[in-house]
Amino acid sequence: xxxxxxxxxxxxxxxxxxxxxxxxxxxxxxxxxxxxxxxxxxxxxxxxxxxxxxxxxxxxxxxxxxxxxxxxxxxxxxxxxxxxxxxxxxxxxxxxxxxxxxxxxxxxxxxxxxxxxxxxxxxxxxxxxxxxxxxxxxxxxxxxxxxxxxxxxxxxxxxxxxxxxxxxxxxxxxxxxxxxxxxxxxxxxxxxxxxxxxxxxxxxxxxxxxxxxxxxxxxxxxxxxxxxxxxxxxxxxxxxxxxxxxxxxxxxxxxxxxxxxxxxxxxxxxxxxxxxxxxxxxxxxxxxxxxxxxxxxxxxxxxxxxx
Numbered sequence: 001x002x003x004x005x006x007x008x009x010x011x012x013x014x015x016x017x018x019x020x021x022x023x024x025x026x027x028x029x030x031x032x033x034x035x036x037x038x039x040x041x042x043x044x045x046x047x048x049x050x051x052x053x054x055x056x057x058x059x060x061x062x063x064x065x066x067x068x069x070x071x072x073x074x075x076x077x078x079x080x081x082x083x084x085x086x087x088x089x090x091x092x093x094x095x096x097x098x099x100x101x102x103x104x105x106x107x108x109x110x111x112x113x114x115x116x117x118x119x120x121x122x123x124x125x126x127x128x129x130x131x132x133x134x135x136x137x138x139x140x141x142x143x144x145x146x147x148x149x150x151x152x153x154x155x156x157x158x159x160x161x162x163x164x165x166x167x168x169x170x171x172x173x174x175x176x177x178x179x180x181x182x183x184x185x186x187x188x189x190x191x192x193x194x195x196x197x198x199x200x201x202x203x204x205x206x207x208x209x210x211x212x213x214x215x216x217x218x219x220x221x222x223x224x225x226x227x228x229x230x231x232x233x234x235x236x237x238x239x240x241x242x243x244x245x246x247x248x249x250x251x252x253x254x255x256x257x258x259x260x261x262x263x264x265x266x267x268x269x270x271x272x273x274x275x276x277x278x279x280x281x282x283x284x285x286x287x288x289x290x291x292x293x294x295x296x297x298x299x300x301x302x303x304x305x306x307x
Contacts, residue, residue: 057280059273061079061273062273063273064271064272067272085271085277086277089274091262091281095281097253101254104167105231108171109170113179114182114213114220117181118212118213120132120135120183122186135175136180138175139176139177139180144236151241159241160241165241166242166254169241170234173237177226177227181226182219186216221293225290232285233256234254235257238253259278262274
C-alpha cells in the first residue's frame with residue numbers, strides 16, 4: 001500500500017509545516033465521480049434531444065390509427081409516399097420560399113454585420129462606443145414590441161408579402177447579434193497583420209476583404225450558422241409581414257407558416273403523417289447544416305478566447 005503524500009507549505013516565520021496528507025487514490029476517485037456525473041448528464045441531455053426527434057421522424061411513417069393508438073410503437077409499413085404527399089400539398093412551395101429569403105438574407109447579414117463590427121473594433125472615432133452599445137441594445141430588444149410599427153413601416157414601403165421586405169427585416173433583426181459576436185472576434189486578431197497590410201499600400205477596403213475577413217473565417221462560420229438557424233425557424237416576423245393583401249396577391253408563406261397552413265387545411269380530415277412529414281422535411285436541412293459545420297462552430301466559439 002502506497003504511503004500518503006505529504007504536502008508542505010512555508011510558515012510566516014520561514015519554517016516548513018506539513019499540510020493534510022493527500023492520497024493518490026482520493027484524487028483518482030474524485031476524478032472518476034466527476035467523469036461519471038458529467039457523462040451521465042450528457043447522456044441524459046442527448047436522450048432528451050434525440051428521442052423527440054426520433055419519435056417525430058417515425059410518426060411520419062405511421063398511419064393516423066397507429067399515431068393515436070401507441071405513441072411509442074414502430075411503423076408497420078415503411079413508405080416514403082407520405083413525404084411526396086406533404087411536398088405536393090404545399091411544403092415544396094414553402095421550402096422554396098424559405099430558401100429564396102435565406103439565400104439573400106444570411107449572406108447580406110454576414111457582410112453588413114462584419115463590416116460594421118470591423119469598423120467598431122479596429123478604428124477609433126467619436127461615437128464608437130455609442131454605436132456599439134446601440135447594436136448591443138438592439139440584441140436585447142424583443143421583437144414583439146416592434147411588430148406594429150414594423151408592419152406599418154413595411155406597408156408604407158409597399159413591401160408587405162414580398163421577398164425583399166422580409167429579407168430586409170431579417171437583416172435588421174440579425175445585425176445586432178452579428179455585430180456583437182464579430183466585434184469580439186475582430187478585436188482578437190493581431191494588429192501587426194493589419195499594420196503590415198497598410199504599410200504595403202493596401203487600402204482599407206482591400207485590407208478588410210483580403211486580410212482581416214479571411215482571418216475571421218471561424219467566427220463567420222459560427223455566427224452564420226446561428227443566423228441560418230434563427231431565420232429558418234422564424235415564425236413571428238413572416239406571420240406579420242407575409243400575408244396576402246388582396247385576393248390577387250399570391251401566397252408566399254415560408255416553412256413555419258406553411259406548417260400551420262397545412263394543419264389548418266386538413267380540417268376534420270386529419271392526416272397527421274403528412275404533418276409529421278412536413279415537420280421532418282423542415283427539420284432535416286438544419287440538422288445537416290449543423291452537423292456538417294459542428295467542428296467549425298466549436299472552433300469559432302473557442303478561438304476568440306484562446307488567442
